[in-house]
Amino acid sequence: MWTMSDTGDALERLPQTYAHALRLERAGESSDLIAQHLGVDHAAVAALLRLAHEKLAAIEEDAAAPPPRAGSQ
Amino acid sequence: MALFGRSEELRFVAAARRDGRRGVVLAGEAGVGKSRLAREALAAAEFDGWSCEVVVATASSAGVPLAPFAALVAHRGGEAAALDFIHEGLSTLLAATADRRLVLMVDDAHLLDEASAALLHLIISQAAGPFVVATVRSDEQVPDAVARLWRDSIAERVDLQPLSRAETDALVHDMLEGDVDAGALRHVWQATAGNPLFVREYVLGARETGTLVQEHASWRWRTGALAATPRLRDLVEGRIRALDAAGRALLEVLALGGGLELPMIDRLGFGPAAEAAEALGLVAANPSRRRLSVALAHPLYGEVLARSVPPLRARAIHRKLVEALEAHGPRRRVDLVRLASWRLQAGDTSDRDALIGAARHAYFGFFEDLAGQLLRRGAAPHAETAGARPVPPSADADTEIDVATNLARAALDRGADATGAAELARALIWQNRLDEADAILAELERSPELRDDAEVASARAAYWFWGHGDFDAAVARLTAKPNDALDCFRAGLTIQVGNPRGALPIVLPLIEGAVRPIDRARAAGTAAGAQVLLGQCGAGLELVDQHLATTLTLAADDALAVTDLVVAQFYGLRLTGRLDEAAQLAQFGHDAASTEGSTDGLSLFAGALGMIALDRGRVATAAAYLRDMVAMLAERDGLQNRCWGYAMLATAYALMGEVDAASAAMRHSDGLRRGTRFYDSDIELARAWILAASGDQRGAIAVASSAAARAEAVGMLPAATTLLHAIVRFGGPVPVEHLEAVARQIDSPVTTTLAQHAAAVSRGDAGTLETVASEFESNGMLLLAAEAWAAAGALHDDAGRSAPRIAAQLHMHRLTTECEGASTPALHAAPAVTQLTPREQEVARLAAQGMSNVTIAEKLVLSVRTVESHLYRAFVKLGVEHRRDIEAALDAAHGGRLSTAGSQMQ
Numbered sequence: 001m002w003t004m005s006d007t008g009d010a011l012e013r014l015p016q017t018y019a020h021a022l023r024l025e026r027a028g029e030s031s032d033l034i035a036q037h038l039g040v041d042h043a044a045v046a047a048l049l050r051l052a053h054e055k056l057a058a059i060e061e062d063a064a065a066p067p068p069r070a071g072s073q
Numbered sequence: 074m075a076l077f078g079r080s081e082e083l084r085f086v087a088a089a090r091r092d093g094r095r096g097v098v099l100a101g102e103a104g105v106g107k108s109r110l111a112r113e114a115l116a117a118a119e120f121d122g123w124s125c126e127v128v129v130a131t132a133s134s135a136g137v138p139l140a141p142f143a144a145l146v147a148h149r150g151g152e153a154a155a156l157d158f159i160h161e162g163l164s165t166l167l168a169a170t171a172d173r174r175l176v177l178m179v180d181d182a183h184l185l186d187e188a189s190a191a192l193l194h195l196i197i198s199q200a201a202g203p204f205v206v207a208t209v210r211s212d213e214q215v216p217d218a219v220a221r222l223w224r225d226s227i228a229e230r231v232d233l234q235p236l237s238r239a240e241t242d243a244l245v246h247d248m249l250e251g252d253v254d255a256g257a258l259r260h261v262w263q264a265t266a267g268n269p270l271f272v273r274e275y276v277l278g279a280r281e282t283g284t285l286v287q288e289h290a291s292w293r294w295r296t297g298a299l300a301a302t303p304r305l306r307d308l309v310e311g312r313i314r315a316l317d318a319a320g321r322a323l324l325e326v327l328a329l330g331g332g333l334e335l336p337m338i339d340r341l342g343f344g345p346a347a348e349a350a351e352a353l354g355l356v357a358a359n360p361s362r363r364r365l366s367v368a369l370a371h372p373l374y375g376e377v378l379a380r381s382v383p384p385l386r387a388r389a390i391h392r393k394l395v396e397a398l399e400a401h402g403p404r405r406r407v408d409l410v411r412l413a414s415w416r417l418q419a420g421d422t423s424d425r426d427a428l429i430g431a432a433r434h435a436y437f438g439f440f441e442d443l444a445g446q447l448l449r450r451g452a453a454p455h456a457e458t459a460g461a462r463p464v465p466p467s468a469d470a471d472t473e474i475d476v477a478t479n480l481a482r483a484a485l486d487r488g489a490d491a492t493g494a495a496e497l498a499r500a501l502i503w504q505n506r507l508d509e510a511d512a513i514l515a516e517l518e519r520s521p522e523l524r525d526d527a528e529v530a531s532a533r534a535a536y537w538f539w540g541h542g543d544f545d546a547a548v549a550r551l552t553a554k555p556n557d558a559l560d561c562f563r564a565g566l567t568i569q570v571g572n573p574r575g576a577l578p579i580v581l582p583l584i585e586g587a588v589r590p591i592d593r594a595r596a597a598g599t600a601a602g603a604q605v606l607l608g609q610c611g612a613g614l615e616l617v618d619q620h621l622a623t624t625l626t627l628a629a630d631d632a633l634a635v636t637d638l639v640v641a642q643f644y645g646l647r648l649t650g651r652l653d654e655a656a657q658l659a660q661f662g663h664d665a666a667s668t669e670g671s672t673d674g675l676s677l678f679a680g681a682l683g684m685i686a687l688d689r690g691r692v693a694t695a696a697a698y699l700r701d702m703v704a705m706l707a708e709r710d711g712l713q714n715r716c717w718g719y720a721m722l723a724t725a726y727a728l729m730g731e732v733d734a735a736s737a738a739m740r741h742s743d744g745l746r747r748g749t750r751f752y753d754s755d756i757e758l759a760r761a762w763i764l765a766a767s768g769d770q771r772g773a774i775a776v777a778s779s780a781a782a783r784a785e786a787v788g789m790l791p792a793a794t795t796l797l798h799a800i801v802r803f804g805g806p807v808p809v810e811h812l813e814a815v816a817r818q819i820d821s822p823v824t825t826t827l828a829q830h831a832a833a834v835s836r837g838d839a840g841t842l843e844t845v846a847s848e849f850e851s852n853g854m855l856l857l858a859a860e861a862w863a864a865a866g867a868l869h870d871d872a873g874r875s876a877p878r879i880a881a882q883l884h885m886h887r888l889t890t891e892c893e894g895a896s897t898p899a900l901h902a903a904p905a906v907t908q909l910t911p912r913e914q915e916v917a918r919l920a921a922q923g924m925s926n927v928t929i930a931e932k933l934v935l936s937v938r939t940v941e942s943h944l945y946r947a948f949v950k951l952g953v954e955h956r957r958d959i960e961a962a963l964d965a966a967h968g969g970r971l972s973t974a975g976s977q978m979q
Binding site for chain 2: 044048
């Protein structure tokens with residue numbers, strides 16, 4: 001696809017744990033190992049990954065929208 | 074107050090409820106917003122017609138079996154008789170949930186007594202039980218019956234995470250209901266790490282104590298005051314309650330001493346305590362400079378704890394830190410600053426020289442370290458960066474100059490000499506504490522032998538120039554009894570007032586002729602800077618090459634000599650189109666500053682990175698760096714760089730077409746005092762860009778023309794070229810011959826290309842414009858390349874050459890998408906997009922239906938590459954960026970029907 005949408009940038013905008021979880025998932029790591037890396041309960045990994053994917057999609061959606069007016073000045 | 078950053082979690086809970094799951098357990102650290110989310114989930118359920126009940130477990134109820142549920146049973150009109158409690162509680166609840174439409178919230182379920190936990194497990198396990206939303210602290214022991222809810226897959230466990238930076242910023246904006254300075258946002262983020270409760274309490278505390286103040290309709294962070302509310306202190310205290318005495322002592326040491334390397338931790342006897350505290354999530358070990366260092370896990374712990382340590386114990390802790398570091402042996406120069414600071418806190422100020430040395434290092438330490446790192450890399454900043462993970466300065470970290478001031482004043486109090494006093498005066502001038510600096514200098518000048526001391530003269534000249542913008546008074550002081558060092562300083566100030574030509578005769582003879590090596594280095598750095606600004610880029614860069622390696626070894630004597638050379642090199646690389654190398658240098662400095670936690674270094678190199686991003690046309694990136702820069706300079710702007718930062722920020726906004734934001738930034742720039750005239754060209758260029766963005770082409774051209782004339786008059790030819798070339802970009806009549814004449818005097822291929830661009834626009838030469846566009850692109854100047862393609866496309870359009878027109882449009886579109894929302898007059902001049910070819914329409918229609926490129930390729934018997942190509946053109950012509958927008962765009966473009974155009978692109 002030609003779009004410049006860059007998931008790497010979007011990942012950076014996620015809370016750290018979600019970004020880390022997605023990177024581990026993409027690296028093909030097991031949920032045991034993801035739980036271990038993130039220091040969360042094994043049973044929490046599925047929900048964490050699902051939320052991470054949804055949050056990433058939301059960020060990408062925002063990024064695709066027209067840029068917000070720069071406003072902090 | 075709105076709930077921030079929890080939409081996905083809220084949807085998750087609602088989906089679990091509607092899908093017939095039995096419950097969700099929300100886990101997380103204190104303050105992360107578990108209870109708030111649970112209550113929002115209840116409100117959503119109520120909206121859906123469910124009934125809701127809330128059970129709250131508390132520490133005080135933990136000792137009373139079933140107490141949390143007693144309130145619920147009583148509320149339902151039942152008897153809370155102990156013997157029948159479980160049965161009654163259960164049947165009451167189940168009776169109410171016959172239709173399974175009850176949501177039961179159990180807040181702080183980790184505090185449930187065993188009986189209540191068992192009851193909860195029983196309730197939720199019933200076929201007709203309610204949907205349970207429970208909250209638990211992730212760092213607390215949880216009753217087994219509660220833990221089994223997720224371990225046995227009865228309920229889903231959701232670990233709530235802190236907010237992201239963007240969500241935290243949004244929360245702060247919401248709380249303060251107005252504009253918030255980027256520095257304040259950065260401060261809150263660094264202190265709270267996105268914990269919503271911490272954010273709220275921190276911001277409230279900061280408002281109450283006047284740390285957060287509203288100035289010119291914008292909230293700004295002032296350093297110094299304590300921003301911790303009693304609730305925040307309770308929160309931190311509650312968090313560390315589980316620690317034993319050794320653990321608490323460790324935390325106090327880390328709060329007062331900052332992060333400590335592992336050998337220091339061991340030497341202080343805190344090895345086992347550190348392990349225990351790490352297991353509780355209270356401290357974290359981070360690799361720093363290839364060594365493991367231990368720091369508090371949350372920045373706020375340090376802020377709260379440091380203020381809770383009684384003064385005498387604080388002295389004792391500082392003494393222990395001094396002993397441990399002395400025994401360990403200071404390894405880095407920054408260790409000397411730590412040592413001196415801790416000694417001061419421990420009440421030991423006997424070693425005046427050490428204090429002065431540490432003050433100097435605190436002052437220039439980052440630049441010395443930068444010199445060391447450059448030296449290790451053979452003076453070439455390659456892409457490789459320091460192995461250490463960059464760490465931002467901690468939220469309450471004193472800036473380098475605060476530390477320098479404290480150390481130098483302590484030395485002076487102990488009878489330090491003129492050097493120490495001058496050092497303190499400089500630090501005070503840097504902080505704009507001019508009266509204090511004046512008093513110290515006046516005291517020194519009363520003594521006839523000290524009056525002519527070079528350090529005193531130099532500090533007094535700094536006072537006049539940086540403090541009062543009085544160049545003549547500064548020069549008078551520097552020339553009263555000149556020496557090589559004072560001459561170098563005078564030359565540097567001459568550049569600052571926008572006269573690099575006048576600086577060269579002062580320093581050129583000193584490059585060979587100065588007595589001390591450090592003065593020869595200063596002379597070389599100053600001369601290189603002047604040459605680059607005058608357009609003698611090759612000569613300037615050569616001087617840098619000749620002197621950088623030697624100067625790096627002298628950094629301990631005068632780190633500013635290194636800075637002068639590095640800045641000259643940066644400008645030289647930029648002006649000769651070596652943007653990648655300039656960017657590497659700036660990034661190297663930025664990383665080093667980040668690793669060192671140096672605000673001075675960070676602001677300097679954020680500005681440099683912003684400038685490079687503007688050169689490239691990456692306007693949003695530029696704005697982000699420049700916002701950071703001006704925020705970091707909010708408290709202290711010794712070199713008066715902030716007005717420049719705001720002007721560059723205004724340019725970035727103007728290039729995005731954001732006229733209001735650009736004008737606001739420009740007002741900030743204009744409101745800041747300026748003794749230095751060195752930046753005038755950049756500031757006037759910003760003004761011109763704002764006029765251009767607001768549609769006042771004539772005004773923009775007038776401002777750029779007169780600024781160009783002034784720059785040319787003082788010999789700053791690269792600046793004059795940029796300003797004259799901007800007139801082309803504004804769409805104005807191009808002073809081609811003049812521009813070419815100026816550009817010829819500059820030894821840079823980039824200025825030649827700028828002149829060619831202007832000439833091609835003037836002649837209406839599409840072919841040259843295309844060549845120039847490729848040249849810009851190969852130099853990484855993407856916005857200029859896009860603008861050149863836009864002009865070429867317009868010429869092709871006028872001449873009716875559709876194929877090259879569309880090719881130019883495609884190039885322009887491709888480049889513009891990399892320019893992060895840039896919107897300039899030259900881009901607007903591009904021809905309007907035309908109709909789609911039949912094939913493009915067909916592919917676009919299928920894509921709009923949701924088909925993948927592969928499916929479309931199979932369906933139309935085309936290669937995937939061809940489909941991508943058709944789709945790309947369709948996107949460009951329709952002006953959309955996503956498939957979901959195609960349908961609407963097709964409707965808009967073709968009135969809902971697909972028209973058929975020629976197929977010249979087939």
